[in-house]
Amino acid sequence: MNSKTLIGIVVVLIAVLGTIVLIHQHQGGRFDDTAAVDVQSLGERAAHVACDGADPGLLPGIPSDLPRLVDLGADNCIPCKLMAPILQELKVEYAEVFTTHFIDIWKNPDAGRQFSVRMIPTQIFYDTEGKELFRHEGFMSKQDILMRWRQLGVNVSTAG
Numbered sequence: 417m418n419s420k421t422l423i424g425i426v427v428v429l430i431a432v433l434g435t436i437v438l439i440h441q442h443q444g445g446r447f448d449d450t451a452a453v454d455v456q457s458l459g460e461r462a463a464h465v466a467c468d469g470a471d472p473g474l475l476p477g478i479p480s481d482l483p484r485l486v487d488l489g490a491d492n493c494i495p496c497k498l499m500a501p502i503l504q505e506l507k508v509e510y511a512e513v514f515t516t517h518f519i520d521i522w523k524n525p526d527a528g529r530q531f532s533v534r535m536i537p538t539q540i541f542y543d544t545e546g547k548e549l550f551r552h553e554g555f556m557s558k559q560d561i562l563m564r565w566r567q568l569g570v571n572v573s574t575a576g
Contacts, residue, residue: 474517478546483570484515485561489537490522495555496537502558513572514565541568 474486487503489496500518507516521528521536531540534553541550541564549568556564565572 474519480515480542480544480546482512482514483544483549483565483568484517484542486517486519486531486540486542487537488519488521488528488531488533488540490520492522493536498555499537502556502561505558506561510572514570541565543568 474484485506487496487499489499491497503516503518506514510516519527519531521531521533527533531538537553537555539552539556539561540548543549550564552560552564562572
């Protein structure tokens, strides 16, 4: 067996074991976040406030005054943590253009079902009528979010 094959097998085994550990921890209802960076200590807690239940005003089909971005993730998810400061900046800089919301679906699994989330983070862009315009799974940079709003016809150049 060559070294590339052996390395590949080891990587797959590590990934499988990590997945099993995560599933086991999640089914136990508790994640050990002692090694995780506390989002609040980074000053980004305002963007990552977990909802006890999905705010009915955020659900699809509900009209609002402004278009809205709903980010579904978890405080303990690394890509979600990377998005926290981006969401906070958007919430502040573009408050007059669109609203920005975060829902922790590990703390609120019903929201994950309500929004049909398959992976986290997931960003959903809604128009003022509550119609879903675009959905993205995975990390999304501030520039990509603003570019998507532009593509959807929202004038983000007047803010920020």
